[in-house]
Amino acid sequence: MGRIDHTEAEQLAAGRHHDPFSVLGYHQGWVTALVPDAERLWAMGEEEVELSPVTHGVFCGKWPGGPYRLRAQNAHATWDFEDPYGFGPVLGEIDEYLIGEGTHRRLWQVLGAHVITHEGHRGVHFAVWAPSARRVSVVGGFNNWDGRRHQMRRRGATGVWEIFVPALQAGEAYKFEILGAADVLLPTKADPLGFGAEHPPQTSSVVRELGLHPWGDDAWMGRREAVQNIHAPVSVYEVHLGSWRRVWNEGGRPLSYFELASQLIDYVVDMGFTHIELLPITEHPFEGSWGYQPIGLYAPTIRHGRPEEFAALVDAAHRRGVGVILDWVPGHFPTDEHGLRRFDGTALYEHADPKEGFHRDWNTLIYNYGRREVSNYLLANALFWLEEYHLDGLRVDAVASMLYRDYSRPEGEWVPNRYGGRENLEAIEFLKAMNAQAYGGAPGIITVAEESTAFPGVSKPVHEGGLGFGYKWNMGWMNDSLRYFARDPIYRKHHHNELTFASSYAYSENFILPISHDEVVHGKGSMLNKMPGHEAEKFANLRAFYAFQWAHPGKKLLFMGQEFAQAREWAHQDALDWHLLDDPRHLGVQRLVRDLNRVYRTQPALHWGDCEPEGFAWIEADDAEHSVYVFERRAPGAAPVVIAANLTPVERMMRIGLPEGGEWVELLNTDSAFYGGANRGNLGLIEAEDLPWSRRAQSAEIYLPPLAVVMFAPKSGARRGK
Known part of the structure; x- marks a missing residue:
């Protein structure tokens, strides 16, 4: 096209031309430009040509060819600039395809x-x-x-x-x-x-540039697969970055990524956790959503710094041997007008029908996983975080809500799949594709599903018919265990199976045992205040709970603050109550969690079989009358560990079966004064006798403190390393 006609000029000036690049720029000997605040305009190159006004802001004039710049002038200024319509396309044909x-x-x-x-x-x-x-x-x-x-x-x-x-x-x-x-x-x-x-x-x-951070985590990336497999110790500290710690002398601001790279990582290393899991740091408009209603899926939140500073946090963790898992939210997105909602005036990322595309629980929208461009957008996002930020895993939020079309919907308020069923077939295929792509594209990573139903094969590989996740949160264990420990001990004997039942399905998936943020918000109180009894009994119960969690098959996850018995419910707008560590009881719980991580890491028997039935055996599962549990953890070529739990406030002398003879040391006793207990136990040592008991050839008489868990290992094989 050459000289522009007045009609097209009016369309351009009104911002309603269907193809501005076909008119603006250089075409057939003419330059056309749109500069709304210019009164005069020139094309500048080997020659200088003043362009004539056609309509408000649109100018046109003959040009002999070759590169040019524009010079604009109004009553206030003169300025030179490159014409964006003088440049060709950037995207190539393969990208388009x-x-x-x-x-x-x-x-x-x-x-x-x-x-x-x-x-x-x-x-x-x-x-x-x-x-x-x-x-x-x-x-x-x-x-x-x-x-x-x-x-x-x-x-x-x-x-x-x-x-x-x-x-x-x-x-x-x-x-x-x-x-x-x-x-x-x-x-x-x-x-x-x-x-x-x-x-x-x-x-x-x-506008932010990627790749600005100089990575120094080659050693970690090289060994990542070995430290994240099902036989490795995985102990996760779940963190909401905005409320972990605040700078009160600067208005209570949250820590920056740089500050977290030192303070948070130092703390996690000291506590012995192997991983941190971050509540979503993808950009989100509403602070109170904790990141679970994201709009900027490709942007680390600016609340703590720029993208390269987030990369520095991940790198700092890796250099200290700590993995980083991101809470990833492909299950829903908020309705904020500046977000994805009706992005181009149509239901583009979401479903048009609210029966398919609206979450009643969260007042959010649901991605249309069956639309190839939307699926591509999300699949690429998973790989983006793993590649660009070296993340070690993705924990996928609200998987159950993705898997079922009738999730939290009454009859008549959901649309069946093409076979008339309730499964969201498109979401299922999306999750399979995500896991296959993530594991294939970023060796050594893990994916984790927060999935609360009995959907089969969540952590089964895709090529074997599963969803392909590496791990699944064990919500059944969490609910049963919390329900049991919340009971007055006098009634626990009637609910003995609430702690034994999980062993019947513990290997149906690769499980993580989660005590997450969800358990300490929305009126649920803190972990400490879930426990029954007077103050001393609350602390004793909590210490016993944590020891039971760390001893039970399954990887571990604990939300921040619970490791020192935060007394109040978590609040995202406040920092954790670090002053509680001045109280020996809270300090004792923190010491216990640190030692649980140490024992879990250094005793192969406590982690090798987290996802393998060969790694666990009951010694005493039926003593409901005394609320006593005894079991064995084991690993090939390693010393076994025997765990005994007394979950009543009554001290007990009892005989337990042991898998081998000789002297056994107390690896850990939750009643130790070091942890805030009364220092009752076995003086650090027991002796096995050739007296058969509980289907074992050897046994020993032990003392079990009230509301306590004690761990034993053969003296010759016990490891006490850091």
Whole structure:
């Protein structure tokens, strides 16, 4: 096209032209430009040509060819700039093909905002998927948030729009202004693939460069697979970064990623946890959602710093031998207008029918997993975190809500699948694809499902018909154990099976035993206050609970604050009550958890068989009358560990069977004065006798303190290392 006609000029000036790149820029000897606040405009190159005004802000003039810049002038200033419509496309045909097919595994490398050099000029390339839009513009302070200035180029049938804006740099705030299919201007949208965001309550995306952090974790990455497999000790400290600790002399602000890289990681190493699990740090508008209603799935929240600073936190953990797991939320997203909701004026990421696309429990929307572009968006996001930030695992939130179409819905308020059933077949296929892609693309990682139903094969490999997760949270164990320990000990004998039942299914999945944030919010109280009795009994019960958790088959997870018996319910707006460590009882619980991690790590019998039936055997499972439990943990070629629990406030002398003879040492006794107990026990040692008991050839008479758990190991094989 050559000289623009007045009608098209009016459409451009109004921001309603269907294909601005076909008109703006250089075409057939003419340069056309849209600069709304210019009164005069020149094209500058080997020649200088003043362009003539066609309508408000639109100028056109003949140009002999070759590179040019624009010079604009109004009553207040004169400025020179490169014409964004003088640049060709950035996306290639292969990228277009893969995006259209929904198979672009590294979607973040082509969509979003990227600082690049294009046709010899440094600037930012913006690309976004909005297939039903009539016009998409990138807006920001660089163009006075004026959607007419940087109207984007549509790339064929893929529904992707792109533009290269020269001279822009990292740190620019931006959004997309979208004219929907019905010619309705939508609320400005944050970038679905934005790598950064403004501080809430501001809602713009921010141009951020990836790959700025110089990684130094090669040693960790090389051995990661060995330290995260089912036979390794995995003990997870779950953390909400905003409330772990605060800087009170600076207005109570949360710690930065840099501060966390030293303070949090030092603490986790000292406590002996092998991993930290972060409540979602993906950008989220509402602080009170704790990150579980994310909008910026590709952006670590700015609340603690920039992306490279988050990378520094992960790197610091790895250099100290600590793995990092991210809570990942592909199950729902909030309805905030600047987010994914009706992104291009249609139900693009979500279902159109609220019976399929709306979560009643959380007032959030549900991704349309059956749409290939949406599935691609989420699959690429999983790989993004594993590759770009070296994360060691993803814990997938609310899996049960994804698996079932009738989740938390009454009859008539859900849509059956194509076979008439309740399973969400598209979500199931998505989860399988996510796990296959994650394990295939990032060796040594783990994925974890928060799944509260009996859906089969959650942690079974995809090629064997399972969902493909590495681990599943054992919600049954958690519910039964908490219910049991909350009972007055006088009634526990009537509910003895609440602690034995889990052993009947402990190996049906690869389980993690979780005491998560969900158990200490919304009126549930703290772990300490779940326990019955007077203060001393509460602490004794809690110490016994933790020892039972660490001794039971399954990997371990504990939410922050519970390791020192936080007395009040967790509140996201406050720091943990670290002052409680001035109280010997709270300090004792912290010491116990530290030692539980040490014993769990150094005794192969306590971790090798977490997911293997060969690693566990009951010695005494039926003594309901005394609420006593005795069992054995074992591993090939390693010393066994025998655990005895007395869950009444009555001290007991009793005989227990032992798997071998000789002297046995007390590895750990929750009644130790070091942990805040009364220091009752076996003076550190028991002697096995050749007296058969409980189907064992040897046995020993032991003392069991009230409300306590004691662990024993053969003296010759006990490991007391760090």
